[in-house]
Amino acid sequence: LSMSQGKTALSKRAVCSIALFSLVGILAYSFVTHGINGIQWSVPGEFQWQLRWPRMLTALSVGIALSVAGIILQRIVYNPLASP
The missing domain is CATH 1.20.5 (Single alpha-helices involved in coiled-coils or other helix-helix interfaces)
Structure with a gap:
């Protein structure tokens, strides 16, 4: 169990994908309302x-x-x- 000597990095595509999914998740959450009838989608x-x-x-x-x-x-x- 030792630290690896090589440098590991995420590719540019992976970083963009993570950022895009995070943004979509945040925007989707902003359009969810909890009303009397449960969870509803509305602006x-x-x-x-x-x-x-x-x-x-x-x-x-x-x-x-x-x-x-x-x-x-x-x-x-x-x-x-x-x-x-």
Whole structure:
């Protein structure tokens, strides 16, 4: 169990695919409303956009920050259990 000496990197196509799927997921979530009859698809009104956008952007930025913090932590301590 040791760190690999080679450099592994995602291809440009993989990064674009992940970004595209994430964007589609965020947009799909923004059009889901939870009404009396359960989950429904509708275009949110202006008031709903004002409530959802800050929450979605906050959740996205917190997720990005946590992933970057995890990567930095693993690179600093060279944890062999976290290597692929």
